[in-house]
Amino acid sequence: METLSLDGRTALITGASSGIGTASARALAREGVDVALAARREDELAELADEIESDYGVETLAVPTDVREEEAVDAMVEECVERFDGLDVVLNNAGLGRGGAVESLSTEDYRLMQETNVDGMFFTTRAALPHLKESEGNLIFIGSFAGQYPRPSNPVYAATKWWTRGFAHSVEASVGDEGVAVTVINPTEVRTEFGADTGESFAERFEQGEVTEPEEIAEAVVFAAGQRNSTVSELDLYRRDKFSHF
Template sequence: MAAKPLDGKSAIVTGASSGIGSETVRALARDGANVALAARREDRLEEIADEVEHDHGVETLAVPTDVTDEGVVGELLTETVEAFGELDVLVNNAGLARGGDVAKLSTEEYRAMMDVNVDGTFLATRAALPLLEESEGNLVCIGSFAGQYPRPSNPVYAATKWWVRGFALSVAAAVGEEGVAVSVINPSEVRTEFGDDESFNERFAEGEVTEPVEIAEAVAFAARQENSTVSELDLYRRDKFSGF
């Protein structure tokens, strides 16, 4: 049997219970990686983990995780290393969108986005970096079209994704000499459960916008790099700029 590109490697995917996260778990497992699945929905994590083990013959670990809790994030890293021996890939995928208009946005909605999108990315990255330096691994962050262009419909969400991009690219400059690759994947709309009042799954028909598996393939491509870094990959629906 031919070797797979991530044979013997281990990965953590946050927000792994649906959408981009669950498809990323499948893509990394297909490439041979053992995967720790992190999200809040334990039953869904275990369902996906069992499916992936059956389909790809890798080891999995379902770890119920609140990425905004520093202690829980630390436990996620500890459990992953205990199970797999090392960490080679961290995918910061957990994200949240709430509200829209700043004047109508509640403080609770604001803090929820900041906590998950900003603090969650920071806490997981901080905990993982020493391990990724040991393995000369790959850090992949899910950014957004909203993190590159002004987004009048949801300025706070956009701001969190501008932060993710700035943070990730700055971390890349800091840890490149340590052999760590840092990548940012920037999708526009993806047909998932993601969204606020109406999910993108409900808003768009199949084929209208990007599918989760397309983003997962971009993540897997970045994670497979051994000597180079995929700095940023943008995946937008083909008519995204038609109204600009």
């Protein structure tokens, strides 16, 4: 595949304050990409923005945003475009997981997952697409192994990730002739804060080297964002022993 230089391009990353989002922001900045960082945690975003500017010499923009709020997402994209005079890469990364069987899952947790993993990705995509068409840019979704195979321990979360894949590939089909590349990256377990809201996080459950690191997903993001003429339609990054436990 022919790749392009990312130097001087602009990326918007949701869920940027930790985990895959933070690692991806750093990896893109390393390539010379100016990054807009979006998440709910304002202090963490500001600290990350300062660190990235210091470490990589690129421009940053911290945009505290709850992707569940439609107007906030529209304002996030508008502020990014105004600051950087365009938008080349969008990483739809913000996500939320709540475990439990269907009969025991609370309505609150059900709605939180739907609003974050479904509505948030839709709002972000809708607001960003006109600008990505202008730049013939790259739209990248963080999916999941759970969006490809049944997840008996967490069927609602899995369903939101099946939606992510279906939505992303359908968008890919609708905007490909306008020059927009659409990618879905599917990890298995990644050592992040994921799961901490309801129990032990993946970072606490797994030792380094046991499962995927956020930096590995970030390198996949850079690879997808760097395609010139092609699109990396779907990219799976699984822990090596995943299927022996499946």
